[in-house]
Amino acid sequence: MDKVLMKGNEAIAQAAIHGGCRYFFGYPITPQNEIPEYMAREMPKAGGVFLQAESEVAAINMVYGAAGAGARVMTSSSSPGIALKQEGFSYIVGSEVPCVIVNIMRGGPGLGGIQPSQADYYQATRGGGNGDYNMIVFAPANIQEAADLTAEAFEIADYYRNPVMILGDGMIGQMMEPVLFRETPKRAIEPKTWATTGTGGTREPNIITSLHLDPADLEKHNLHLQQKYARMRRNETRYEYFEIEDAEFVFVSYGTASRIVRNAIIELRQSGIRAGMIRPITVWPFPQTAFDQLGTQVRAVMAVELSCGQMVDDVHIAVRGRWPVGFHGRSGGMIPTQREIVEACTALLEEVT
């Protein structure tokens, strides 16, 4: 048997080890606890280190340290825990060291609840940390995709010397599906000559820092980072079209929400409404070009999210006023039904007719 049955969290942890991760620092929080639990059990067997830190802030700074030493390293948390780690993200981006961060989102704001949510879209794509920073954010919609993207995330992080985030809602973490651990696409990664691995008395020390006190120097550093983000936008944007060819109504949805939208589209098409979907696989960079290839038959666009409306802002930016944009969302851990998505679509179509 090649395929195994795994929870999303387990598959993400296994995929990380499969992708070369050998250091994991974390702090428990529902609904992502199976990741540290799995790492605690399996990482030592892979010759790596699992450490439960005393807090999220400690964990992300341990990640910063290990990444600076050139290790493949990961942390995971859920919404409020990720909020605590954001200072570290900014430092890690500023210092240009790679790592992988997993956010299995729960309902907010604040402690919120433990049921699935997508209300950390702003947090992931705009960043709660300071400064002009970005990172690639993958939003898997099933367990196989979560595993594949997690393993690949380590290659991409090393390639750009920048963190990569896996953004899954609680359902992606908790639900079970068959998964296969397969070959990860490899990148041409330069040797980590910048890492603080000890000089051996043969070179000047490497310094990992985000501090640039000279404003001209800091601006230069920022422009360099911007060039890197531009390359990510150009080369790393991913999305999936579903039934888009002749679509008059275009849903935009990611993660768990996109799975319900998919079933809603099948139902709508059975009743003669030609619906389709753009499913962002990266929510940063957001797939703006996916909208430029839409046909002239499109009458309306609608974002469907497990939030009160966050990605819909990016949809507006990408649509640039060409079509009416609607929104349907549920929050707090509530999951929309196929029926309510179908009804939201027909209501918007009536409105724009």
Next chain:
Amino acid sequence: MNVDQPRITVLTGHYGSGKSELSIQLALRLAEHHSPVALADVDVVNPYFRSRERRALLERHGVRVIASNVGFDRGVDLPAVSAEIYAPLRDGRTRTVIDSGGDPVGARVLASFRRMFDPRETDVLCVVNVARPQTATAHAVIDQIDAIQHASGLTITGLINNTHLLEQTERAHVEAGNDVCCVVSERTGLPIRYVGVTQHLWHTLPAGVSGEPIPIAMHLREAWMNST
């Protein structure tokens, strides 16, 4: 379902092996022939996909659902079990399915009730899905059984071969599960009481697979969770 089935059935096993789905299924089947029937969900480990989430369905079929004393069926991961569980255990007549949490850590809850179980009327079954990497071999399953017995203070009395990959299950998976369970059975003396079968395989189940077939109905999975 066998009418001689002991009054109380406790489901244990690795987390993700299918205890909650089987608990719902067993309780619904019991309710077709018996009254009163109860399902006690004592899972304090798993935050999602717990049998109590199907309270409405179960109650509609006459099954009393016992879960947390805190009162929320979704959204709470507190280690709280309602004392109401003592009622069906003591009354000597309620057919009861007990859905424990996964792994030894989930089974530990059972230790607090262990003196209330009369071995003559209690079946303690270990659910086995060999498609779960942690219970892929007979050796791993036996380790799991030992650890669950140690944590719960209960003696496991039978096995359920619940090997599946959801909608992607093939006959070969059920057979591979049967092979592992047969080895476990041989080494431990435990009978294979049931075999869980996904609905699309119901009519093509091979002969020679041990256990009474019981359908895996996937009550806890919504239509959009279909993995094909």
